[in-house]
Amino acid sequence: MRANYKMQRIFLDRPLAAGAEIALDRAQTNYLLNVLRMTDGAEILVFNGRDGEWRATVRKPTKKSAALTIARLERPQPAPSRLxxxxxxxxxxxxxxxxxxxxxxxxxxxxxxxxxxxxxxxxxxxxxxxxxxxxxxxxxxxxxxxxxxxxxxxxxxxxxxxxxxxxxxxxxxxxxxxxxxxxxxxxxxxxxxxxxxxxxxxxxxxxxxxxxxxxxxxxxxxxxxxxxxxxxxxxxxxxxxxxxxxxxxx
Structure with a gap:
């Protein structure tokens, strides 16, 4: 399955599954809100190198914090390359x-x-x-x-x-x-x-x-x-x- 290049995409070293709520640390929050300029309710793709690629929704509990709600699997994880x-x-x-x-x-x-x-x-x-x-x-x-x-x-x-x-x-x-x-x-x-x-x-x-x-x-x-x-x-x-x-x- 081809990648979706129309959406922002980030690596997140956390377990990913439907319905998971992931609080982001300060560096991740800064990158999401100030570099990518994501807003509350925006969608983003996340992956961790193990669980495939997931669509997630950005949440802003406070002005200086951010979290992600993992929604659904977009692409399954392929077998790792042996090269x-x-x-x-x-x-x-x-x-x-x-x-x-x-x-x-x-x-x-x-x-x-x-x-x-x-x-x-x-x-x-x-x-x-x-x-x-x-x-x-x-x-x-x-x-x-x-x-x-x-x-x-x-x-x-x-x-x-x-x-x-x-x-x-x-x-x-x-x-x-x-x-x-x-x-x-x-x-x-x-x-x-x-x-x-x-x-x-x-x-x-x-x-x-x-x-x-x-x-x-x-x-x-x-x-x-x-x-x-x-x-x-x-x-x-x-x-x-x-x-x-x-x-x-x-």
């Missing part, structure tokens, strides 16, 4: 963009990975989660991806389920076309790994190519920035072997 997006952290502005686009493209989990050429040694998980929620709010998405703590490159590969396909973007591939490799898979890829600005080291690339559960793909004839590569790779995976066409990730 894990693994990436080398970038500087904050570009990381924000990359996280938002990964959510829009259907990633079910966001996994930062520390590689040899990673330039950002730490990542703010709370900021990453906030960007994921914002992207979901704006794009009609019902599932909030899991935002994981960063792991080292070796740790990611050592802990990967060998029955699950991991695709990585290889700038040294001997072709420009990623479609043949993706269309040859007999099951949808469960992970996508995009490297840092400097790319994967020779040792990392050799390690990836030696693993039977890893598939290397190119991303065309041009050098892409890491955040652009993320969008390009997620789009081609979804189109060739994801929930746009042949397979379903859930």
């Amino acid at each position: 894990v997006y693994c990436f080398a952290p970038l500087k904050s502005g570009r990381l924000d963009y990359m996280v938002q686009k990964a959510v829009e493209m259907g990633a079910g989990a966001l996994q930062p990975v520390m590689t040899h050429h990673t330039q950002v040694p730490r990542i703010n998980i709370e900021r990453m989660a906030a960007n994921a929620v914002e992207a979901a709010e704006q794009c009609g998405i019902l599932s909030i991806p899991e935002c994981r703590e960063a792991v080292r490159f070796d740790t990611l590969l050592a802990g990967w389920d060998p029955a699950a396909r991991l695709v990585f973007c290889d700038e040294d591939a001997n072709t420009n076309n990623p479609l043949p490799a993706l269309q040859a898979l007999d099951a949808p890829p469960v992970g996508l790994l995009v490297g840092p600005e400097g790319g994967f080291s020779d040792a990392e690339r050799a390690q990836l190519r030696a693993l039977p559960f890893v598939t290397a793909i190119p991303l065309g004839p041009r050098i892409l920035r890491a955040d652009t590569a993320a969008v390009a790779a997620l789009a081609v995976i979804q189109a060739a072997a994801g929930d746009w066409d042949t397979f379903n990730f859930p």
Whole structure:
């Protein structure tokens, strides 16, 4: 079922069910009344990433408080995506963009990975989660991806389920076309790994190519920035072997 883009929509980390009355805290009240300029009796869509999307009515018990009355279910909660997006952290502005686009493209989990050429040694998980929620709010998405703590490159590969396909973007591939490799898979890829600005080291690339559960793909004839590569790779995976066409990730 398509999202309703004509109504305002917010994420609310509370249980949602018909008839529920939810009092909002100060920050939520300020956002609802002063940013969205909702009035008493106005309708809004709410979701929590677990219970689907619900239509709710705004209530103003006092001038400085607000509450929501949950009315009816608009869209049921879909099964969560199994697609894990693994990436080398970038500087904050570009990381924000990359996280938002990964959510829009259907990633079910966001996994930062520390590689040899990673330039950002730490990542703010709370900021990453906030960007994921914002992207979901704006794009009609019902599932909030899991935002994981960063792991080292070796740790990611050592802990990967060998029955699950991991695709990585290889700038040294001997072709420009990623479609043949993706269309040859007999099951949808469960992970996508995009490297840092400097790319994967020779040792990392050799390690990836030696693993039977890893598939290397190119991303065309041009050098892409890491955040652009993320969008390009997620789009081609979804189109060739994801929930746009042949397979379903859930």
